[in-house]
Amino acid sequence: MSSKAFQDYYPEELSHCYGCGRLNEQGHQLKSYWDGEETVASFTPQPHHIAIPGYVYGGLIASLIDCHGTGTAAAAAYRAAGRDMDTRPALRFVTAALQVEYLRPTPLGVPLEIRGKVEEIKSRKVVVKATVMANGEVCARGQVVAVQMPERMMPSVS
Numbered sequence: 001m002s003s004k005a006f007q008d009y010y011p012e013e014l015s016h017c018y019g020c021g022r023l024n025e026q027g028h029q030l031k032s033y034w035d036g037e038e039t040v041a042s043f044t045p046q047p048h049h050i051a052i053p054g055y056v057y058g059g060l061i062a063s064l065i066d067c068h069g070t071g072t073a074a075a076a077a078y079r080a081a082g083r084d085m086d087t088r089p090a091l092r093f094v095t096a097a098l099q100v101e102y103l104r105p106t107p108l109g110v111p112l113e114i115r116g117k118v119e120e121i122k123s124r125k126v127v128v129k130a131t132v133m134a135n136g137e138v139c140a141r142g143q144v145v146a147v148q149m150p151e152r153m154m155p156s157v158s
Contacts, residue, residue, distance in 0.1 A: 005031035006039075006071040009085035013155040014092050019067030030064060032071040032116070039072040039116040045108050056106040061140045064114050065130045066098050069144025072116040073126035077148070080121055093126065093146035094153070100142040107134050124148035 007020045007030065018027040032041040043064055051057040073093040078085045106112065113133045120127040125147050132140040 005033055005041075006075045006085065007031055010074075010092065011088075011090050014090055017067065019063050020071055028060075028063065028067070030067045030071070030114075032068050032075070032114075034075065035115075037117070039068065039075065041068045041071075041114040042111050043114065044111045045106075047108070050108055054108055056108050056112075058100075058102055061102065061106055061132055062098065062100045062142070064112065064132060065100055065140065065142040066095055066144060068114045068116050069098075069128040069130055069142070070095060070146045072118060072128045072130075073121075073144070073146035076118045076121050076126055076128075090154075092149040092154075094149050095144055096125070096147045097145035098142065100140055102140050104137065104139050106132065106139040110134050112139075119143075 007022055015021045015023040018024055020030040021027055022029055028043060030041050030043060032039050045056045045060060049057050049060045070093045074091050077091045114130060116128045116130045118126060119129050128144045130142050131138050
């Protein structure tokens with residue numbers, strides 16, 4: 001695995017996302033990496049991510065799948081284009097659809113492993129399947145349909 005996460009390559013103006021933005025001090029700051037043909041990230045829920053005592057709030061799980069999915073989409077797009085992730089114009093993706101299945105309660109306070117696999121990549125769309133595991137068991141799975149960020153959403157660079 002590379003020591004630099006996908007999100008570390010995002011230009012400053014695109015690094016504020018609550019889930020994965022390195023410049024968002026209040027956010028999750030999720031970091032995703034290639035692991036062969038799959039992608040992987042880890043996240044340890046904190047006490048404030050509670051749903052009921054001992055278990056993680058489901059919205060956090062959805063957020064982790066969402067941000068890992070869009071990060072995977074960006075990395076896959078760069079890979080498909082034969083480009084390095086620090087080249088411009090930036091290839092950033094937003095969520096067009098998010099589907100999450102909760103398979104079992106996710107324990108609070110243990111490291112979670114989020115794994116992604118690109119199912120489809122074409123033009124401006126990437127479909128990523130993802131799982132969230134705790135203690136070696138799959139707790140949730142989902143799918144992210146990510147589309148390349150429209151030009152009108154791109155912040156202007158000074």
